Amino acid sequence: xxxxxxxxxxxxxxxxxxxxxxxxxxxxxxxxxxxxxxxxxxxxxxxxxxxxxxxxxxxxxxxxxxxxxxxxxxxxxxxxxxxxxxxxxxxxxxxxxxxxxxxxxxxxxxxxxxxxxxxxxxxxxxxxxxxxxxxxxxxxxxxxxxxxxxxxxxxxxxxxxxxxxxxxxxxxxxxxxxxxxxxxxxxxxxxxxxxxxxxxxxxxxxxxxxxxxxxxxxxxxxxxxxxxxxxxxxxxxxxxxxxxxxxxxxxxxxxxxxxxxxxxxxxxxxxxxxxxxxxxxxxxxxxxxxxxxxxxxxxxxxxxxxxxxxxxxxxxxxxxxxxxxxxxxxxxxxxxxxxxxxxxxxxxxxxxxxxxxxxxxxxxxxxxxxxxxxxxxxxxxxxxxxxxxxxxxxxxxxxxxxxxxxxxxxxxxxxxxxxxxxxxxxxxxx
Amino acid sequence: xxxxxxxxxxxxxxxxxxxxxxxxxxxxxxxxxxxxxxxxxxxxxxxxxxxxxxxxxxxxxxxxxxxxxxxxxxxxxxxxxxxxxxxxxxxxxxxxxxxxxxxxxxxxxxxxxxxxxxxxxxxxxxxxxxxxxxxxxxxxxxxxxxxxxxxxxxxxxxxxxxxxxxxxxxxxxxxxxxxxxxxxxxxxxxxxxxxxxxxxxxxxxxxxxxxxxxxxxxxxxxxxxxxxxxxxxxxxxxxxxxxxxxxxxxxxxxxxxxxxxxxxxxxxxxxxxxxxxxxxxxxxxxxxxxxxxxxxxxxxxxxxxxxxxxxxxxxxxxxxxxxxxxxxxxxxxxxxxxxxxxxxxxxxxxxxxxxxxxxxxxxxxxxxxxxxxxxxxxxxxxxxxxxxxxxxxxxxxxxxxxxxxxxxxxxxxxxxxxxxxxxxxxxxxxxxxxxxxxxxxxxxxxxxxxxxxxxxxxxxxxxxxxxx
Numbered sequence: 001x002x003x004x005x006x007x008x009x010x011x012x013x014x015x016x017x018x019x020x021x022x023x024x025x026x027x028x029x030x031x032x033x034x035x036x037x038x039x040x041x042x043x044x045x046x047x048x049x050x051x052x053x054x055x056x057x058x059x060x061x062x063x064x065x066x067x068x069x070x071x072x073x074x075x076x077x078x079x080x081x082x083x084x085x086x087x088x089x090x091x092x093x094x095x096x097x098x099x100x101x102x103x104x105x106x107x108x109x110x111x112x113x114x115x116x117x118x119x120x121x122x123x124x125x126x127x128x129x130x131x132x133x134x135x136x137x138x139x140x141x142x143x144x145x146x147x148x149x150x151x152x153x154x155x156x157x158x159x160x161x162x163x164x165x166x167x168x169x170x171x172x173x174x175x176x177x178x179x180x181x182x183x184x185x186x187x188x189x190x191x192x193x194x195x196x197x198x199x200x201x202x203x204x205x206x207x208x209x210x211x212x213x214x215x216x217x218x219x220x221x222x223x224x225x226x227x228x229x230x231x232x233x234x235x236x237x238x239x240x241x242x243x244x245x246x247x248x249x250x251x252x253x254x255x256x257x258x259x260x261x262x263x264x265x266x267x268x269x270x271x272x273x274x275x276x277x278x279x280x281x282x283x284x285x286x287x288x289x290x291x292x293x294x295x296x297x298x299x300x301x302x303x304x305x306x307x308x309x310x311x312x313x314x315x316x317x318x319x320x321x322x323x324x325x326x327x328x329x330x331x332x333x334x335x336x337x338x339x340x341x342x343x344x345x346x347x348x349x350x351x352x353x354x355x356x357x358x359x360x361x362x363x364x365x366x367x368x369x370x371x372x373x374x375x376x377x378x379x380x381x382x383x384x385x386x387x388x389x390x391x392x393x394x395x396x397x398x399x400x401x402x403x404x405x406x407x408x409x410x411x412x413x414x415x416x417x418x419x420x421x422x423x424x425x426x427x428x429x430x
Numbered sequence: 431x432x433x434x435x436x437x438x439x440x441x442x443x444x445x446x447x448x449x450x451x452x453x454x455x456x457x458x459x460x461x462x463x464x465x466x467x468x469x470x471x472x473x474x475x476x477x478x479x480x481x482x483x484x485x486x487x488x489x490x491x492x493x494x495x496x497x498x499x500x501x502x503x504x505x506x507x508x509x510x511x512x513x514x515x516x517x518x519x520x521x522x523x524x525x526x527x528x529x530x531x532x533x534x535x536x537x538x539x540x541x542x543x544x545x546x547x548x549x550x551x552x553x554x555x556x557x558x559x560x561x562x563x564x565x566x567x568x569x570x571x572x573x574x575x576x577x578x579x580x581x582x583x584x585x586x587x588x589x590x591x592x593x594x595x596x597x598x599x600x601x602x603x604x605x606x607x608x609x610x611x612x613x614x615x616x617x618x619x620x621x622x623x624x625x626x627x628x629x630x631x632x633x634x635x636x637x638x639x640x641x642x643x644x645x646x647x648x649x650x651x652x653x654x655x656x657x658x659x660x661x662x663x664x665x666x667x668x669x670x671x672x673x674x675x676x677x678x679x680x681x682x683x684x685x686x687x688x689x690x691x692x693x694x695x696x697x698x699x700x701x702x703x704x705x706x707x708x709x710x711x712x713x714x715x716x717x718x719x720x721x722x723x724x725x726x727x728x729x730x731x732x733x734x735x736x737x738x739x740x741x742x743x744x745x746x747x748x749x750x751x752x753x754x755x756x757x758x759x760x761x762x763x764x765x766x767x768x769x770x771x772x773x774x775x776x777x778x779x780x781x782x783x784x785x786x787x788x789x790x791x792x793x794x795x796x797x798x799x800x801x802x803x804x805x806x807x808x809x810x811x812x813x814x815x816x817x818x819x820x821x822x823x824x825x826x827x828x829x830x831x832x833x834x835x836x837x838x839x840x841x842x843x844x845x846x847x848x849x850x851x852x853x854x855x856x857x858x859x860x861x862x863x864x865x866x867x868x869x870x871x872x873x874x875x876x877x878x879x880x881x882x883x884x885x886x887x888x889x890x891x892x893x894x895x896x897x898x
Contacts, residue, residue, distance in 0.1 A: 137864030139839050146837070157773050165839070165864050166776070 002051045003072035006060075007038065017065045018073060025132070027055045029076060036073070053077050058132055063153050064161070136163035144168045212305040223365050228403040231362035231374075232411045236419045237392045238378050244425040252320050261378070262298070262352050263323040264425065269350055269373060270294035270314035271428045272418040279414040280347050282368040283404040289368075297346030297366065298326065300333045307333050308366065310346040354378060360396040370405040371414070374398040432569035434460045436764065437554050439543045439713070442469020443476075444744030444756030445575030446527050451764040453534035460537040460566060462556055467527040467538065469577055471753040473520045474599050479622055481516035482602065483784050486629030490662075490786065497823050507630060509607050516602065539564065545572065545714040551739025552718055571739050571767045574727060575760065576709040578745035580619075580702060587675035588614060588702045594677045596701045598623070608632055608698035612684050614672055616643035618783040620703030621659075625785035628664050635665040635695060637686055639704075642668055644783065648795035648844040650810075650830055655846055658787055658826050667693075675700055708746040723748075731774070733763035741767070755779050777862045782851040787826045790854035793842030793861055796832050805835040807867075809891030811883045813847045815898055818878040824848035829887040831857075838866030843887075853881050867892055 006016065020037040023029055029049045036047040053076035060073040067073065134151050136144070140163045144151050149171045156163035195201050209217070223229075241264060248259050273280040273294035282289040294315045297308035309329035311322055332338050349372040351363045360376040378395040385392075397418070401411040421428050436452040438445045441463035452459040466473045485507070492505035531538050541556040541564070551568045558564055580597035582589045590597045596604070601623050607630045613620045616638035628634045636643065636659075642652040643659075643666060656666055670688040677683075682700040686693055708726040718737050721728040726749075727742035729735050735742050743763050744756030758777070765771040780792040799806055812828040813819035827847025834841050843857035860870050867888055875885040889895045 138866045138869050139837060139864035142866055143837055158775065159773055164776070 001056065002053060002076045003059075004035070004049070004051070004074040004076060006067050006069050006071045006073050007047055008069045015066050015068045018060050018062060018067050021058060021062050021074075023055050023058075023074070025055050025057055029053060029055055051076055061132065061134070061152070061161075063155060065155055134163065135160065136168075137165060139165045140168045144171075210304060212307075216305055219367065220364050223367050227365050227367065229365050229400050230403055230408070230411075231398045231400050232408070232415050233360055233362075233396055233398040234415050234419055235381075235394050235396050236422050237383065237394055238422060239393045241422050241425050242378075242393060248319060252323075255320060257320045257323050259319050259323045260326075261354075262350075262375075263319060263326055265352065265373075265375060265422065266296050266298060266311055266314055266322050266326065266350060267317075267319055267428060268418055268421040268425075269296050269348060270311075270317075271421050272414050273348055274315045275417040276410065276414040278410045279371055279401075279406050281370040281405040282347070283370070283402055284368070288405050291347040293347070295345065295347045297343070297349040297369070298329075299349060299351040299363075300330050302334045302336065307336075307338065307343050308346060308349060309333050309338055309343050349373070351375065354395060360398055362398045362400050365400055365402050370402045371411065372400050373418070374400065432567040434458045434537070434566060434568050435570045436460070436573065436767070437462065437551075437566055437568040437571075438573045438575055439554065440469060440575035440577055440709075440744075440746075441467045441527065441531075441538070442575060442577045442744065442756060443471045443753035444577070444760045445469065445573065446531070447757040448573055448575060448743060448760030448764050449536045450530060450534050451761045452768070453536050455764065455768045455770055457570065457764075457768060459534075460539055460568075461531065462539045462541060462543045462554065464540075464542040464559070466524050467531065468520075468524040470579075472523045472527065474602060476753050477523055478516040478520040478602055479598075479626070480784055481519040482512065482626050483622060483629075483786075485512045485515065486626040487786055490629040494823070509630070510605070512630075513603055539566070542712075544712065545574075545718055545740070547718060549739070552714075552737065568739070571741055573733070573760070573763060574713065574715075574735075574740065574742040574746055575744050575756065576713065576746045577756075578706040578708045578751055581705040581707045582702065583704060586672045588672060588704055590702060591677060594680075594682050594699055595675060596699060598701070598703065601701045604699075610681075610697040611635070611699050611701065612637060612682065612695055612697040613701045613703060614675065614684070615703035615705065616640075616666070616668075617646070617703060617705070618644075618781070618789075620701065621655075621783055621785050623701050623703065624664055625659070625662075628659075628662055629786065633665075633697075634663075635667065635697065637670045637672060637684070637695075638666065638668045639671050640668065644789060646781070647783075647789060647791055648830060648832075648842070649797060650828075651789060651791065651844050651846055654828065655785070655787075655789055658846065659785070661826075662786065667695075675702075706745060706749075706751045708748070710746060732766040732771070733759055734766075750779055750781060752779060752781060775862060778858055780854045780858045782854065784851060787824070787847050788849060788851045789846050790850040791842065791844045792854055792858045793840065794832060795842060795844065796830070799832050799834075799841045804841060806841075807833040807835045807891040809833070809887045809889065809895070811886035811890055811895060811898065813880060813883055816878075816880055816883045816886075818880050818882070819847065821878070822848065822880075824880075829883045831884075831887045831891050833867055833888075833891050838868060840865060840867070840870065840888075843884075845884075847880065847883075849880065853884060856881065856884055 017039040018036060019039040023035045029035060029052060031049055031052050033049045034046045035049045038045055038047055056075040056077045058074050060067055135156060136151050141151065143165060149168050151163055154163050154167050154171045157167050158164040245259060245261065245264060252259065277290055280291045280294055293313040295310050295312050296314045297310045299306050299308050311325055314322060329338065329342060346369060348369055349366045351372060352375040353361060354375050354377040357377045361374045363372040363374045366372055374397065376396040378393050380391050381394040383390050383392045383394065399411055399415050435457035436459045438449045438459065438461040441461050445461060446467065449459050449461045471477060489505065489507050492502055495502055539556050540560065541558040544555045545552040546555055548567060551572045553565055553567050554572055555563055555565045589595065590600060592600055598619055607627055610633040611627050613624045613634060613636045616636050620636060621644065624634045624636050642649065643656050644652045660666065667686065667688055670686040672684060672686045674685040675682060678696065681696055681698045684695050684700060710722055710725060710727060715722060720740065721736045727735055727747050729742045729747045733741040733743045741763050743759035745751045778793045780790060783789040796806065796808055809831040810828055814825040819825045824847065827850065830844040831840065832842040833839065840857065840861050843854065845854060870888045875882045886895045886897060
């Protein structure tokens, strides 16, 4: 058993703040590995492991201030050495498994907080990110829950560092810098302040994080970090689709419906999902969920963020129907008037930045969906046809796939199917 | 080179405890006492009065033996022996302190201390009891723990004469129990003597200037206590301002204004219990420039005064005038000086009155809590439906709890009944640990005990009481 001691980062340092742990109980530590960040009043420095072994316990929680030099901050046990105490509770944020039954939230929906230290529904003894119990008085726990204060980021002033009421009342709720430092994952925010990173206070305007922004930050950080994703790009000629659109709109004119290119792409997505059902899938801990319907979520930019209203069972709906539904959803999305069921629970997403002239881009997977399609601008490009140069209207689309459910070949099949439907829209009738 | 690390002036429950703690931390310590080790608490306060009250309580029970199916012939008491027992108890405990001082190698200096300028702490000049004087110096701190004494108000004649007009001191060692007694002041001290002498059969009238007795307690407690005391034959005049207390013949005459009218009452003896004044005189505090406010030394939360190296704890540093508060401050002060202070724990100080029935409380009264703007949940539970209380024949009283409706924090608890002074620490502990109603409700209270009423009073605050 070896104790890791609080290092002296300078000859005069007497104490410091344990700003961040990069290890947790149960981790194997190699000599030279960066295990923690220590802050003094002057600087933040990384601490390298000297000894090797398995982390038995984190003795000083993240965010603790005034940790004396040479105080034990963690305990290592050598390989093969028996654990001296029962193993600490498993880290709560195991596999970021999406919900099984397809009711997983879409982009703007409140997802279950991934941070295990967040105050639970009951004011039970909370746990730090490393699984260690956070000692807090019942009253402190209750007030923290009420105010949305994350106890893992609160420094306890009571005996043995116990968090008491006064500590919580002194802490800032929600996105307190300390809680961001203690639980860095959820928002993806750096644990350092901008000032620490060399951008002085006062040189920028701070826009407070609203609920949508926090949700976007958290969900997309989780997704991008946790999901093994890959993009598949293809060029699609859309002249025939544009011609078809003119005819369709002429036919629908009496109904007052005007189908957009995007409406046709929604339909094409739905048909492609029907043709390649393996791509209409979600990864869950229990298995791969193959969705029965193509519920296509369409990213709509709105003031302050974006939201993804859903065209349900798009494979069963007519273009006119899709078009009308999309207009209504998009209008209400901009007014932030959508009901949760209208933007939660899609099986596939479509994001189109063509109107901005973007040539191609790769979106981030919208959990728990298996794929998201990014659509670039349709533009006239030279194409080679039968050995001859020709001009065609071409757009590049990119399918981002969750490799856990959609392998390269499935994704490619889907992209081919989609290309087929768009390049020859009549085939959608088959 | 200083003689000691710490010099404590006054060996009451604040001073002697501070001295022990200092010695435990390896500090060379002296304690100066002008009278008896243990101070007022052990010798003339808390302890000997409890001995008297126990005698009174047992004697009073003898008058109700038939309630228990028992009989005794002509119960009587020997007043001299009652007093002697009380003195014996005090003496036993005082010699216990002497033993503790010796055990911890604390030098006891018998004499009266006076402070003079000095660094790092004031010098202490002791006029020795044995004659002569001795000057001692401390390297780390001098702690004034000189306590307090009964307040006197000469303008109204509220001054003891040692014969007819008593303070607690004379009231503790008379030769006879007075036939009639008037007690000025209905705080803990006044009511305890009133309760004791009433138990021995004295006609007792308590005069209180405030509109209710036990003015620091919750209003419900004041009202219930007055009723319970009146049942025992005590008489009360509340809202009565004493204009003149004087000796008259072989007794006293007391004039007071109540409800705009003047009244006069005669009695064999009077006890003055109108409050406490800190013992701040003749210590040389003025010359040192020590800040004093209304008879008490001004200190910070660690006991430090405005003079470097000088600390004050306990009664001399202000209310509440309670032995346990003095001890608590003493320990805290020493640990702070030694740099061994733990984190600040916001601990409420319970208060106890050992009358029949007893009163105990901790935290805020309902009125205080309201005044602070809390939204409240208040629970009550009477002992008259508590099994243990019924079996013991002690059904007087009740328990009241005051919760912050918003957070569930226990803000205060108030009790009246037999041995409630032994139960209040349960609520004090809950408050110190920052329990909410949920944890207290989840706590298992043993059956059958009177403490079950504590549980019920908490449940009642949330509409969940089971036995009412």
